[in-house]
Amino acid sequence: MRWIDPPPPLPNPLTELPPLVAQTLLRRGQTTPAAARAFLDPAAFVRSAPAELPGLTAAADRVEAAIRAQEPVCVWGDFDVDGQTSTTILYSTLLSVGAKVRYHIPVRAQESHGVNVPLLEQVIDAGARLVLTCDTGIGAVEAVEYARSRGVDVVVTDHHDLPDSLPRALALADPKFLPADHPLATLSGAGVAYKLAEELLDRLPPAGLLADDLLDLTALGLVADLALLTGEARYLVQRGLQALRTTRRLGLQIMLQLAEVNPAHLTEEHIGFNLGPRLNALGRLGDANPAVELLTTSDPARARLIATQLEGLNAQRQLLTEQVTQAAEAQLRADRSLLDLPVLVLGHPSWPGGVVGIAASRLVERYGRPAILLTTPPGEPARGSARSVDGVNITAAIAAQKDLLLGFGGHPMAAGLSLEADKLPEFRARLAKTVGEMLAATDIEPVLRLDAWLELPKADLELAETLEQLAPFGPGNEKLVLASRGLSVQSETKIGRNKEHRRLNVADGDGQAQTLLWWNGAGEPLPEGRFDLAYTVRASDWRGVRQAQLEWIDFRPLEAQPVEVRRPALEVTDLRGRAEAEARRSLPQGAQVWAEGEQKKAPNDVDRAGLAPAPVLAIWTAPAAPELLRLALQTVRPERVILFAGLPVSDEPRAFLERLTGLVKYAAARREGRATWTGLAAATAQREAAVRLGLEWLQAKGQLVYQVEGDGLRLAAGDALANPLAVPELENGIRTVLAETHAYRQHFARADKDRLIQHPDLE
Numbered sequence: 001m002r003w004i005d006p007p008p009p010l011p012n013p014l015t016e017l018p019p020l021v022a023q024t025l026l027r028r029g030q031t032t033p034a035a036a037r038a039f040l041d042p043a044a045f046v047r048s049a050p051a052e053l054p055g056l057t058a059a060a061d062r063v064e065a066a067i068r069a070q071e072p073v074c075v076w077g078d079f080d081v082d083g084q085t086s087t088t089i090l091y092s093t094l095l096s097v098g099a100k101v102r103y104h105i106p107v108r109a110q111e112s113h114g115v116n117v118p119l120l121e122q123v124i125d126a127g128a129r130l131v132l133t134c135d136t137g138i139g140a141v142e143a144v145e146y147a148r149s150r151g152v153d154v155v156v157t158d159h160h161d162l163p164d165s166l167p168r169a170l171a172l173a174d175p176k177f178l179p180a181d182h183p184l185a186t187l188s189g190a191g192v193a194y195k196l197a198e199e200l201l202d203r204l205p206p207a208g209l210l211a212d213d214l215l216d217l218t219a220l221g222l223v224a225d226l227a228l229l230t231g232e233a234r235y236l237v238q239r240g241l242q243a244l245r246t247t248r249r250l251g252l253q254i255m256l257q258l259a260e261v262n263p264a265h266l267t268e269e270h271i272g273f274n275l276g277p278r279l280n281a282l283g284r285l286g287d288a289n290p291a292v293e294l295l296t297t298s299d300p301a302r303a304r305l306i307a308t309q310l311e312g313l314n315a316q317r318q319l320l321t322e323q324v325t326q327a328a329e330a331q332l333r334a335d336r337s338l339l340d341l342p343v344l345v346l347g348h349p350s351w352p353g354g355v356v357g358i359a360a361s362r363l364v365e366r367y368g369r370p371a372i373l374l375t376t377p378p379g380e381p382a383r384g385s386a387r388s389v390d391g392v393n394i395t396a397a398i399a400a401q402k403d404l405l406l407g408f409g410g411h412p413m414a415a416g417l418s419l420e421a422d423k424l425p426e427f428r429a430r431l432a433k434t435v436g437e438m439l440a441a442t443d444i445e446p447v448l449r450l451d452a453w454l455e456l457p458k459a460d461l462e463l464a465e466t467l468e469q470l471a472p473f474g475p476g477n478e479k480l481v482l483a484s485r486g487l488s489v490q491s492e493t494k495i496g497r498n499k500e501h502r503r504l505n506v507a508d509g510d511g512q513a514q515t516l517l518w519w520n521g522a523g524e525p526l527p528e529g530r531f532d533l534a535y536t537v538r539a540s541d542w543r544g545v546r547q548a549q550l551e552w553i554d555f556r557p558l559e560a561q562p563v564e565v566r567r568p569a570l571e572v573t574d575l576r577g578r579a580e581a582e583a584r585r586s587l588p589q590g591a592q593v594w595a596e597g598e599q600k601k602a603p604n605d606v607d608r609a610g611l612a613p614a615p616v617l618a619i620w621t622a623p624a625a626p627e628l629l630r631l632a633l634q635t636v637r638p639e640r641v642i643l644f645a646g647l648p649v650s651d652e653p654r655a656f657l658e659r660l661t662g663l664v665k666y667a668a669a670r671r672e673g674r675a676t677w678t679g680l681a682a683a684t685a686q687r688e689a690a691v692r693l694g695l696e697w698l699q700a701k702g703q704l705v706y707q708v709e710g711d712g713l714r715l716a717a718g719d720a721l722a723n724p725l726a727v728p729e730l731e732n733g734i735r736t737v738l739a740e741t742h743a744y745r746q747h748f749a750r751a752d753k754d755r756l757i758q759h760p761d762l763e
Contacts, residue, residue, distance in 0.1 A: 001554055003483075003534070004449045018466050020452055024480060025470075027451075040469055042238040048183050048231075050199035053192065055173035059155045060199045062170050063132060067099045067204065071129040075103040076115060078135040078189070079283030081224035081276050084291040085217040086134035086157075086193040092296060093197040096209035102128075105288045108354055112383070113409070113416060115143035124150050132157070135189025135221075138174050139163040139409055157192045160409060161395060183231030186476065190221025191233055216243040216252065217295065223268045224276035226413075228476035237268060237472050244271075250303040251294035258311055260708060265541045268472035281313040284354030285320075301723070308700065308726045312693055312733040317355060319689045319737060322498075324351050324359040326626050328373060339367070343397075343435040345428040347374035347382055347421075357385030357414070365520075370394050370435060376421045381406055386415040397434045401427055448534055448554055451480040456487065456508045464539040464548040479536045481553060484508065487533050494522045497677060497688050498627055504552070506533065518552035523634070530558045571640040574753040583644050587618055594632060595620035597648045597659070597685030607682035611635045618642040622745040624687045629748075633757070641757050645749055648685040651742035653734050659684050660694045664704055664715055673715040680713075690737045693730055700726040 007027065014022040014036050022036075030036045037044040051057050066073050073094060077087030087103050094101040104123060106112065111119055114136055120143050123131065130153050133140070137156035144154045144167035154169040162176050173192060178185045187195070198211040219240020227233045245263050247253065252275070256263050259274040282288050294306040328346050332338055338346070344363055351359075356373035363371040364387045372394075374384030388394035393412040402408065404427050408417040419427055454463075459482060473479045490505040490513060502518040509530075516535060518524070533555050540549035575586055584602070587593065592614040595605040599621045606612075608628060617638040622645040623629040633641075650656070663683050667675045680695075681688045695713075698704035702718040748756065 002447045003532075003554075003556065004447050006450050006452055017469075020463075020480075021466060021469055024451060028477065039234070042235050042242075045232075045235045047235065050195040052178075052182070053173055053175060053184050053187075053195055054177040055171045056157075056192075056196055056199060058171035059132075059157060059173045059196060060203065062130065062153060062155050063094070063196070063200060064203055066130045067094065067097055067200075070100055072127045073099055073101045073130045073132055074123045074128040075101060076120075076123075076131055076133045076136065077103065077105045078113060079105050079108050079288035080135075081279045081283075082189045082221040083135040084279055084283065084288055085221035085224075085295070086189040088292045088295045089190060089193040089197050089214050089217050090132060090134055090157075091292060092214065093200055093209065096207040097200065097204045098207070102126075103289070103292055105283075105292070107287045107289075108283060112418075115140040117143050117146050120146060124152050128152060130155065134193045135159065137167070137169070138172065138176075139165075139167070140169075141165055141167045143167070144169050157189070157196055159187055159189050159192055161411060163409070186228035186230050186233045187236075188222045188225040188227040188233070190218045190225070191227065191236055193221075194218040194236065212239075212243070215240040216247045216249065219244060219268075220271055220275060220279075223271040223472070223474065224280070226475050229472060229474045230476040234472070234477065237474075241266060241268065241472060249295055250297060250300055251307060254300075254303050254307040255294075255310065258307055262541050265539075265546075267538075268474055269538070272474075277317070278310040278314045281317040282310055285313050285317055285352070301725075305723055305725045308696060308723060309729050312696060312730050315689045315692050316733055316736060317358075319687065319740070320352050321355045321358045321362075322627055323625075323740070324348075324355055324373065325362050327351070328359060328363060341428070341432040342369055342439055343392075343428075343432055344369060344371040345374075345424070345431060346372070347376040347384065347424060349376050349378060351375040353383055353385075357387065357416075360385055360387040363387075364389060370397075372417070372431075374417075374424070376424070380421075381418045382421045382424055383418040384416070386410070386417065388413045388415075392435055392438050397431060397438060400434045401430050404430070448481065450483050450534065452482050454482045454484055455512075456484040456506070456514050457512045459484070459514060459535070459537050459548060459550055461539060461546065461548040464537045467537065468539055479538070481534055482537060483532060483534045485532050486530050486558065488530055489526055492526065496522070499631055502552075514550055516550040516552045521552060527555045527557055531555045532558065570638070570757065572753045572757045573640065573642045576643050576645050576749060578644065580646070583620075583646075587642070588616055590614075591616040591618045591642065592636060592638075593618045593620050596624075596682050597621065599646055599648060599685070608632065609676075609678045609682055613637055616640045616642065618644060620644045620646060621685055622647055622748045624681075624685060624690075624741045625744060628687070629757075643753055643757070647745055647749065651686075651738045651745065653731065653738055656684055656686060656690065656734070656738060657694055657697065660691065661698065661703070664695075664698065668715050668717065675713045675715055677713065687737065687741060690734060690741070693733045693737060697727060697730040697734065700724065700730055 009023055010026045012022050014025060014033060025036050030039045075087055075090045077083040087105055091101060091103045106116060131147055133156045136158055138158040138160050147154045155171045156169045157173045159175055175185050175187045194214055197214055201211050219237045222233055222237050229237060245266050255275055255278060261270050261274050279291055282291055290306050294303060297303050327348060331346050353375045356375060360371040360373045370388040370392050372384055372386040374382040376382040386394045395410040395412060395415040398408050398415055398417055404419055404423045406418040408415060410416055467480060486509050487506045490507050492502050492504045495501050495503050500520055500522050502521045504516050504518060505513055506516060507513040534553040536551045538549050540547055575583060593605045594611060594617060596607045600607060611632055614636050615638060617636045663680055667673055677688045677691060680691045695706050700723045704718050705716045707714045
């Protein structure tokens, strides 16, 4: 990646601001004091009237008429966060003004995106006389025609790209009809819903609900949908973050508690990494309709139940995403020719459709090219999600192959599509040609544009809080990229649930040190000797302490050094199936024995937390997941691996929960309630995802209360926080996780030893 130095300073009319803030504003187009004030202070921003959004006045006219005539209205949304919040905004607004209103969010596994005609038929049969879409509908030509044939009006509010053929709806409100520089042009579905709500609340008699009461939801939708934070979208996020910090919505309050987010310091990053993924998990893996209830209920028990379900689904989503990503990586290792193409197109019959988009994003980050992952169940069309890179409008590239497709739609950076599975090879070849032509036309070279060079000690909390004036950050207003020269790594620690991240201490030539986080950097090579480092800095309140958080972006060595790639041979001895006594006698002296759960018997056996570099690794217990095997090999870096791979006593939920309960009781009685995720997972021979769900199950049954303390846990006897209504959902989640582990262990017991055990340098 080529680094581009900061441009020379511009003449500065913004003398009242800190120099770095002023120069950033000038470079990003805020060249006058008035423009800078409107950018930094939402109170100085001049808002656009709702009527400036094409189609919104006609939409408001029809909805107002339905409200006054008491016609039944159905708000039809989408299952992502933008769709959930859009639905909640419009449903809450109509309910507050006395409308006869219901809502429907499609169930992803059954209906997919958009307006499904069979479900629309049910809605109309139930009495709806007006269908009001949000975050969907701009391509619903067939559905609108069906509604018209039944004498039902459709009003579309959406923000997606305009298709070749528009539906004949009564009104079409979509910011894509606007010029790109209009302040409303970058609104997401929640932003459009907010403008319609604003117009309706202004027209109708006071109803106890103000447009400002909807700002928290609007910010959630805008940030989670990666809307460009320019114009009114930025203003709404600024105001919405203020509202979220003091939100009165019980569901959001409980979500923040469970996510361990301090509301007082909530930023757009907490939406992107804490709240958004939890809400998205509901739509990806289940039914998103309860999200509307979560965001509107005044019942504490109901809010806690739904929020707890989100926690379990989010843990499951993380696990499934990791599995799909690893499976996709395995396909690429098995067929290296796929990496010769400018776009990755991969599929598998068992990949869950709800997480393929997230896994595609990970491949984009790793390989720097667009990626499409599809689920291809036998006898059904292939369906999947695409993610892209700058310079490749992936929706346009997919559209060029529309004669092969059953359906598609999306944005320049993301899309969804479906096609017959037998057409997948032709689609891959044609899409690769189209994407290759796009890349050739743009002549893109990866670059990193620096905003400022900085002496390392100046990247402190004072600077971080100064730069917070420019927040919220995101598409259209990226975080500042700072750089420091001549650093060296002093120490590093792998952190995270699966040790996938790094915490590093770096120092400059004078010995001045700083701590940085390198997300997903555990497997990357560290610089040797002196290097220049690019990073970002934000204010953080980790563990309740206000501090500067530096995040690693890229480095470049001061002197290029030849890199010798050594791939020593890895000997794999297969002793699977041996009797236990015979297997123990076969162990060579000095072998490190990896055993977990009830199979950890010998004094020198170690679990995942005790693994250390050694020449011989004996895998006594079959690992619970492929990522655990990979991390073990990376940690031990053995010259020889011996496979015994016995299966634990049981992967059945009852046995797991009984053992976990015993461990919890022991920790409470003998260890002052202290435990760790890794320790409990190793002691049960399961993944941490299973332990998390198991502790939630114990807490829901009133047998346990636990708190997360940094990387550890504090366990105590249960109390009145018991939530029996959550128990069935948590048990379903536990069964799912344990079944996946059991399936992998069965594979581990049968797979070819050399394909199963890969040298860590080849991972």
